[in-house]
Amino acid sequence: MKKIKAEDVIVYIVLSILLIIVVFPLFYTVAASFKTNAELLANPGAILPKSLTMDNYITAWNDEDFNVPILLKNSIYYTAIITFAIVMKSAMCGYVFARAEFPGKKLIFAIFSSLLFIHLGTITVYPLFNILNIIRLNRSLWGLIVIKIFAISVVNIYLVKSFVSSLPTGLDEAAKIDGCNFIQTFFYIIAPLLKPVLATVGILAFKNSWNEYLMPTIFTLGNPSQRTLIAGVVALKSGGTAATSWNLMFAGSAIALVPVLVAYAFGNRLFISGLASGAVKE
Amino acid sequence: MKSVDKTAKGTAFTIRGKKYQKDTVFWSYIMISTELIGFLAFTLYPILWALRLSWFSYDGIPSNTRFVGWTNFINIFKNDIIYWRAVLTTFEFALVKIPMEIPFALFLAVILSKKMKGSGFYRTMFFMPNVVSVAIIGLIFSNMFSHMGVINRMLSDAHLIKENIGWFDHKWTSLFSLAITDTWHTFGINLLYFMSAISNIPEDIYESAKLDGAGRFSTFFKITLPCIAPVFQIIIMMSVIGTLNTSDIVLVMTNGAPGGQTYTMMPYMTSKFVPGFAETTANIGYGCSIAIVSALIMLAITLIYNKFSARLKNMY
Incomplete structure (x- = not known):
């Protein structure tokens, strides 16, 4: 038997305390979502519910204003479409910037990269509304989806580009000899090899669009039936009945946590490898 | 890329001494077209819009728009x-x-x-x-x-x-x-x-x-x-x-x-x-x-x- 050092014991104790701190808020949310509203109001400091109740979930599911099924549906198509678009676009963009030679390549890449450092913030929603007006989409969740489909995600382009660069160019040349042109080479040869990096891009895109708050909130103003789940849950806080809506907020939050935590449980390697290979936080 | 030279004539062109494949250039622009459009419409246009509007007093009603020069920045x-x-x-x-x-x-x-x-x-x-x-x-x-x-x-x-x-x-x-x-x-x-x-x-x-x-x-x-x-x-x-x-x-x-x-x-x-x-x-x-x-x-x-x-x- 190896001797257990006192130092190791201390390290594990420190790590375990930290672990509790990290998990606690999530645990607290779930626990609170099972409290009765009376208990949430009278005794908000308690960790565990006195008695478990599913009422909050039932109310949240059936509430007229805070209608979870509709919010969920909005969140699901919003996230699915954007994730799919980002995966496709970053695959193609990364391939083009890694392999192609075309006039303006360096300039375009430099401009895209510089976008990482230019933030005008939320004021730009006004010109975005203007553009949507021109294409007759107005201010709506679909309008935002269109904007997101056309958006440039520099970090993902970087990820795919460096992955493609690591593939041997012999692949492209062999494909060329077999009669593939530039885009055929992409679809038949390169794209299937991109699975690992695209899984990372996809899971990060899924997380980001599911979790988004500010833009979906602004684009669905006055249109509660278009809100995403996160936007809907947080909207309760600024609503008139905020003080008595904590039951809905906790139940809604707990529901909103599930997809990302499940994705993380199965795909934590993808999250971690994606970030370790140089992604930047949003 | 050197392999470019082998291909048939008429499929390549040269700009400033650099040789490009027509096919590759065409598909490259197609494949990054959403990014290019997105850049022009949803990135560049908003920046230019904000740069222009920063010289104006504007509350969302077009008829109330007034050119005010540097006033906003001075304020x-x-x-x-x-x-x-x-x-x-x-x-x-x-x-x-x-x-x-x-x-x-x-x-x-x-x-x-x-x-x-x-x-x-x-x-x-x-x-x-x-x-x-x-x-x-x-x-x-x-x-x-x-x-x-x-x-x-x-x-x-x-x-x-x-x-x-x-x-x-x-x-x-x-x-x-x-x-x-x-x-x-x-x-x-x-x-x-x-x-x-x-x-x-x-x-x-x-x-x-x-x-x-x-x-x-x-x-x-x-x-x-x-x-x-x-x-x-x-x-x-x-x-x-x-x-x-x-x-x-x-x-x-x-x-x-x-x-x-x-x-x-x-x-x-x-x-x-x-x-x-x-x-x-x-x-x-x-x-x-x-x-x-x-x-x-x-x-x-x-x-x-x-x-x-x-x-x-x-x-x-």
Whole structure:
């Protein structure tokens, strides 16, 4: 038997305390979502519910204003479409910037990269509304989806580009000899090899669009039936009945946590490898 | 690419001595077309729009639009104390958060980088908060930090406080709770970065240091720290950029409480000029000039930091 050092014991104790701190808020949310509203109001400091109740979930599911099924549906198509678009676009963009030679390549890449450092913030929603007006989409969740489909995600382009660069160019040349042109080479040869990096891009895109708050909130103003789940849950806080809506907020939050935590449980390697290979936080 | 030369004539062209394949060029532009359109319509146009509007007084009603020249900018620098307070708050927030988060993440990374059982598990768990929505985190923590909330309860149960603290009643406690919350959310990323930097340090350096009788502290300061210095700079830069751009957590958790004192630049802009948060009569033209000044401040900080850290690098 190896001797257990006192130092190791201390390290594990420190790590375990930290672990509790990290998990606690999530645990607290779930626990609170099972409290009765009376208990949430009278005794908000308690960790565990006195008695478990599913009422909050039932109310949240059936509430007229805070209608979870509709919010969920909005969140699901919003996230699915954007994730799919980002995966496709970053695959193609990364391939083009890694392999192609075309006039303006360096300039375009430099401009895209510089976008990482230019933030005008939320004021730009006004010109975005203007553009949507021109294409007759107005201010709506679909309008935002269109904007997101056309958006440039520099970090993902970087990820795919460096992955493609690591593939041997012999692949492209062999494909060329077999009669593939530039885009055929992409679809038949390169794209299937991109699975690992695209899984990372996809899971990060899924997380980001599911979790988004500010833009979906602004684009669905006055249109509660278009809100995403996160936007809907947080909207309760600024609503008139905020003080008595904590039951809905906790139940809604707990529901909103599930997809990302499940994705993380199965795909934590993808999250971690994606970030370790140089992604930047949003 | 040299293989280009072999192809049939008529499929290639030359610009400034550089040879391009027609087919490749065509498909390249097609494949990045959404990005190009997106750049023109949803990135460049909004920037130009904001640059133009920053010279106007504009409240959303076209007929009320008035050219005012430099007036908006002059007003920012001469009269808008509240904006500069938000700028100052942004720096204060960074000064509370970054010195708390970075050493903490580095310390943990050093511990977890040792060959020990379960370090992968801890790393995975410590990163977990990062996958949760910032807005939801802000919501939950605003409940936890509330007057009767679970944090005050635990502190008073542990006899650390006599009365419940009004976390959002004072500027500094409010900023502090924001910083704690944001650190809880992001320290996992920096932990990952530090760990991958440390894992790139060759093992034999440590072994020879051990042979030379180096202690734990001198090993850390003389080997680990210099070896990860380049990554360290990037981590701090991203931390600074991230902190300056802090937005959702402030809007959801404190919404400026108390009295707008915890608004940093970005949430301040949102709360003053964006539909749903601001009053409908907001002067959007003025908002544009605020956005431009803020963007320039952040760009300047990034550039200064880069220059400064490049000099640090040369010293090594």
